[in-house]
Amino acid sequence: MRVIVALLLVVCASPAFAQDGPELRWGGDAEGGAPFVEADPNDPARVVGFDVEIAQLLAEGLGRVPRFIQVGFTSLDAAAARGDFDIGLSGLEDTAARRSRLAVTIPYYEFRELLTVREADAARFRTLGDLAGRRVATLGATLAYDLLVKAQAEHGVVPVTYEDDVHPYTDLAIGRVDAVLLDEVLAERGVRRNPGLINQPTVAGVGSYVGLLAPGNTALRDRIDGILRQAMQDGRLEAIFRRWEMWNDDQPRLYARLTGGVAVPAPEVAADLSTWEAAQRYLPALLRAAGITLLLSCLAMALAIVLGMAIASGRVYGPRPVQVALTAVVEIVRGTPLLLQLFVLYFGLATVVQLPAFLAALLGLGLNYAAYESEIYRGALEAVPRGQLDAARTLGFSTRQALVLIRGPQAFRLALAPMTNDFVALLKDSSLVSVITVVELTKQTSIFAANIGSWLVPGLMCAAMYLALSLPLARVARRIEKGWRRA
Amino acid sequence: MAPGMTLLAVEGLELRRDARTIVSDLSFSVSRGDRVALMGASGTGKTTVLRAIAGLEPLSAGSISVDSARLAASSPTDAQARELQQRVGMVFQFHHLFAHMTAIHNVWLAPVHVLRQPRAEAERRARLLLERLGVAHRADALPHELSGGEAQRVAIARALAVNPALLLMDEPTASLDPARRGELAATLCELSADGTALLVATHDAEFARACAQRILLLDGGRISRDGPAAEVLA
Numbered sequence: 001m002r003v004i005v006a007l008l009l010v011v012c013a014s015p016a017f018a019q020d021g022p023e024l025r026w027g028g029d030a031e032g033g034a035p036f037v038e039a040d041p042n043d044p045a046r047v048v049g050f051d052v053e054i055a056q057l058l059a060e061g062l063g064r065v066p067r068f069i070q071v072g073f074t075s076l077d078a079a080a081a082r083g084d085f086d087i088g089l090s091g092l093e094d095t096a097a098r099r100s101r102l103a104v105t106i107p108y109y110e111f112r113e114l115l116t117v118r119e120a121d122a123a124r125f126r127t128l129g130d131l132a133g134r135r136v137a138t139l140g141a142t143l144a145y146d147l148l149v150k151a152q153a154e155h156g157v158v159p160v161t162y163e164d165d166v167h168p169y170t171d172l173a174i175g176r177v178d179a180v181l182l183d184e185v186l187a188e189r190g191v192r193r194n195p196g197l198i199n200q201p202t203v204a205g206v207g208s209y210v211g212l213l214a215p216g217n218t219a220l221r222d223r224i225d226g227i228l229r230q231a232m233q234d235g236r237l238e239a240i241f242r243r244w245e246m247w248n249d250d251q252p253r254l255y256a257r258l259t260g261g262v263a264v265p266a267p268e269v270a271a272d273l274s275t276w277e278a279a280q281r282y283l284p285a286l287l288r289a290a291g292i293t294l295l296l297s298c299l300a301m302a303l304a305i306v307l308g309m310a311i312a313s314g315r316v317y318g319p320r321p322v323q324v325a326l327t328a329v330v331e332i333v334r335g336t337p338l339l340l341q342l343f344v345l346y347f348g349l350a351t352v353v354q355l356p357a358f359l360a361a362l363l364g365l366g367l368n369y370a371a372y373e374s375e376i377y378r379g380a381l382e383a384v385p386r387g388q389l390d391a392a393r394t395l396g397f398s399t400r401q402a403l404v405l406i407r408g409p410q411a412f413r414l415a416l417a418p419m420t421n422d423f424v425a426l427l428k429d430s431s432l433v434s435v436i437t438v439v440e441l442t443k444q445t446s447i448f449a450a451n452i453g454s455w456l457v458p459g460l461m462c463a464a465m466y467l468a469l470s471l472p473l474a475r476v477a478r479r480i481e482k483g484w485r486r487a
Numbered sequence: 488m489a490p491g492m493t494l495l496a497v498e499g500l501e502l503r504r505d506a507r508t509i510v511s512d513l514s515f516s517v518s519r520g521d522r523v524a525l526m527g528a529s530g531t532g533k534t535t536v537l538r539a540i541a542g543l544e545p546l547s548a549g550s551i552s553v554d555s556a557r558l559a560a561s562s563p564t565d566a567q568a569r570e571l572q573q574r575v576g577m578v579f580q581f582h583h584l585f586a587h588m589t590a591i592h593n594v595w596l597a598p599v600h601v602l603r604q605p606r607a608e609a610e611r612r613a614r615l616l617l618e619r620l621g622v623a624h625r626a627d628a629l630p631h632e633l634s635g636g637e638a639q640r641v642a643i644a645r646a647l648a649v650n651p652a653l654l655l656m657d658e659p660t661a662s663l664d665p666a667r668r669g670e671l672a673a674t675l676c677e678l679s680a681d682g683t684a685l686l687v688a689t690h691d692a693e694f695a696r697a698c699a700q701r702i703l704l705l706d707g708g709r710i711s712r713d714g715p716a717a718e719v720l721a
Contacts, residue, residue: 406585
């Protein structure tokens with residue numbers, strides 16, 4: 001639903017709808033939701049949020065008209081660097097990587113990282129140190145994620161990354177995770193929406209929101225910094241944050257520092273590594289994620305093969321009602337997006353049955369591919385010449401024996417090439433399961449890329465790993481086929 | 488049952504494909520050890536009759552008995568068809584060898600999985616059968632590597648491996664050159680000496696004369712002539 005709204009926004013934000021005058025094109029993710037940027041519930045073609053009002057404030061100061069450009073949250077850095085918009089504003093955290101690769105504005109809001117737990121656990125889970133071996137949710141590629149990775153090394157906390165900031169709290173409420181670490185804006189909203197959760201008073205870290213511009217765009221950045229300082233002094237920023245119920249005592253202190261000529265404080269997790277150092281540091285995590293991708297793909301393919309064979313047998317040999325029912329199942333599974341199926345399995349069924357993420361991913365991929373495999377097997381079964389089945393009957397084989405000894409093995413040979421094809425496709429489709437918190441190869445790569453602010457090296461490493469997984473498989477399949485076709 | 492007694496009895500048989508009647512009120516019998524050729528122009532239903540005797544076609548009317556097994560149109564069951572199939576072997580015009588198995592594997596598969604013979608014993612007997620049919624040297628070849636004549640001999644060996652009382656053959660000379668036809672006729676004569684009855688559908692008069700003692704002439708869905716080869720083909 002949110003994706004549809006986001007698409008609608010992109011369409012409506014096209015030049016035909018824009019007002020006259022020079023524009024300030026600003027990028028954000030309407031999926032991020034309130035209070036940052038979200039579709040206006042009363043008019044989904046409009047966006048509302050504090051970042052929307054800050055964009056308005058900046059545009060006014062520059063004598064321009066703001067125009068919203070929808071960009072996925074994790075793509076905002078790359079889009080800023082490419083110059084897809086003038087400035088990115090979407091609750092974007094000040095990080096060392098961003099400062100080194102982009103033109104970054106002064107901070108306009110300071111937040112604390114808060115640990116949210118269930119009320120019943122309030123006494124035992126006070127800090128990250130209390131959560132050894134426990135699953136703690138957060139958003140990927142954020143300051144909170146970096147803090148969790150540190151806590152993983154120090155205390156054995158298990159980080160679980162989400163793609164959105166709503167499901168960490170709903171999953172905490174139903175017990176899938178034991179805590180959530182996110183900034184106070186999200187934490188306050190999470191507690192408000194989910195009764196039974198509380199925020200711990202201990203501050204796990206401090207960060208701030210900034211605007212992102214293309215690296216060469218320092219002239220515009222400096223003008224925007226001026227406008228922000230002005231708005232800090234004349235109370236317009238305070239008015240915006242009061243409207244969104246985000247104003248607190250941390251802000252006047254931040255504004256005093258910034259307008260008093262004090263240097264901008266460095267971000268807390270300041271690990272400005274070279275690309276090479278970062279690649280070395282991320283390599284073990286990428287290899288682990290590649291292992292998860294491989295394990296998940298192999299298990300899902302095994303499930304798809306077994307189920308696919310059962311479905312194909314039912315469609316070829318079963319009575320008419322069974323054939324009709326199986327055909328319907330195949331069409332429904334093939335005809336709906338895998339992403340949707342994963343959401344339904346993991347989040348949709350959560351009130352009925354809480355599947356662990358890996359199991360839900362395995363089931364989603366396995367069931368989806370079973371539908372495709374069953375069609376391959378059905379076609380292959382029907383391609384085995386009827387005459388051989390007649391011959392089998394005259395020799396006294398039962399239908400089951402003829403399937404197992406004669407029809408099945410020949411169908412399997414016909415199916416091998418398309419199956420290999422499907423396995424390679426599955427290997428890549430497995431990247432979709434990151435939406436249900438499984439950190440596989442692509443997700444780990446995008447975290448890596450977000451951290452160093454570039455996709456080039458992480459992308460190449462990721463591609464090399466996918467190829468390393470799929471090429472040997474294709475070779476094995478070709479060798480098997482050659483063995484069958486021996487002269 | 489002594490040789491000479493009735494092995495196959497077809498009584499009042501009617502076969503249809505959709506609305507079309509292929510044969511109707513067809514009756515004939517074949518005795519143990521008989522070599523019978525079923526002849527007639529193309530499209531008269533020779534193949535369909537053989538398939539019905541092999542339990543592969545639904546009967547619209549009448550019955551087929553082989554030995555003590557009886558398949559009737561009035562109450563057909565899979566079990567009855569299986570009973571019939573255990574007594575009848577069939578060699579198809581296009582052989583239909585199992586494409587993923589070697590020649591010898593084609594031959595021992597049914598003895599092992601249907602007759603439950605031990606694998607070693609079944610393989611030994613399969614090799615003997617291939618030797619007898621002159622294709623032992625091709626035992627390890629895959630079907631697509633065999634010539635038409637070789638594939639046919641392997642198919643005969645496969646059908647004989649389950650010890651059928653009646654062997655059906657559909658157009659066995661279609662893929663053979665004249666020299667091979669003579670060889671095949673001789674081989675079939677030898678087989679019938681063991682007591683296996685033969686019913687061969689063919690339109691090859693020369694082969695019928697060389698192989699069969701008796702000719703059934705199928706015309707318009709009925710037997711129009713039934714007698715010794717010398718008489719019918721005169």
